Amino acid sequence: MLITPDSATLQTLAAEHVARSLADAVALRGRALVALSGGSLPPGVFRWLCSEPLRSQVPWHGLSIVWADERLVPFDAPESNYYLTRQTLLDHVPIPADQVFPVATYYPGPQAAMLYQRQLEALLSIHGGQLDLVLLGMGPDGHTASLFPGFAQLDAPPTQLVAAVEHAPKPPPERVTLTAHALNLAREVLWLVAGSDKAPKVYAALHGPHDPHNTPAQLVAPRAGQVTWMLDAAAAALLIG
Numbered sequence: 001m002l003i004t005p006d007s008a009t010l011q012t013l014a015a016e017h018v019a020r021s022l023a024d025a026v027a028l029r030g031r032a033l034v035a036l037s038g039g040s041l042p043p044g045v046f047r048w049l050c051s052e053p054l055r056s057q058v059p060w061h062g063l064s065i066v067w068a069d070e071r072l073v074p075f076d077a078p079e080s081n082y083y084l085t086r087q088t089l090l091d092h093v094p095i096p097a098d099q100v101f102p103v104a105t106y107y108p109g110p111q112a113a114m115l116y117q118r119q120l121e122a123l124l125s126i127h128g129g130q131l132d133l134v135l136l137g138m139g140p141d142g143h144t145a146s147l148f149p150g151f152a153q154l155d156a157p158p159t160q161l162v163a164a165v166e167h168a169p170k171p172p173p174e175r176v177t178l179t180a181h182a183l184n185l186a187r188e189v190l191w192l193v194a195g196s197d198k199a200p201k202v203y204a205a206l207h208g209p210h211d212p213h214n215t216p217a218q219l220v221a222p223r224a225g226q227v228t229w230m231l232d233a234a235a236a237a238l239l240i241g
């Protein structure tokens with residue numbers, strides 16, 4: 001766990017961590033499958049990754065990119081996680097376009113989820129069955145990706161890696177999300193959480209009674225992977241007293 005004084009420092013250190021982790025993954029396995037999230041912190045992390053000295057340290061050509069969750073909006077909508085990632089990362093680095101796998105948000109949610117499941121299964125089969133790095137944020141309600149408290153996707157069967165979501169409490173309401181089973185195929189999960197409104201659920205995720213319907217973040221526990229929490233001091237306030 002790393003606790004930083006503020007969210008700007010968190011983003012800088014997270015970018016350094018991500019660059020190292022991707023370089024290691026590609027050095028070891030020749031390629032890396034990476035799942036990205038939306039939210040307020042990734043853009044700052046991506047901007048550092050696009051700038052020297054990190055830009056030259058990341059083996060961009062070896063990366064394949066998927067999303068931990070996506071909002072069911074057009075590819076060029078400001079709410080799109082794909083769009084956000086394009087603007088802040090993909091347009092500025094040499095990741096081959098055919099190694100970027102956005103959710104097909106032009107289809108209705110269930111079809112988009114079904115296609116993404118097939119896409120993810122195909123990618124996993126050439127990446128040793130694991131996602132090399134999964135970046136996750138957490139909402140003040142304990143949601144992560146688009147796994148929201150009390151929602152049915154929390155109880156997806158083990159073979160279901162992707163689910164459609166309707167009526168999400170965080171807008172926009174229609175989404176596609178990786179399930180906890182998919183997130184738990186990670187070799188590494190990196191949590192990025194900042195802000196005092198997150199403090200109670202950070203505490204619940206790490207030290208609360210197991211109650212994933214209240215705190216979905218508790219479902220993230222990779223079978224063969226490590227979990228790193230990067231928090232700013234405000235989000236960590238209840239951990240450090």
Ligand code: 6PG
Pocket residue numbers: 037038039040041069070071081136137138139140143144145146170194
């Ligand atoms: C999304 C996200 C979501 C996000 C958290 C944290 O697309 O909405 O993937 O799970 O990571 O809500 O977001 P903030 O850092 O903005 O609070």
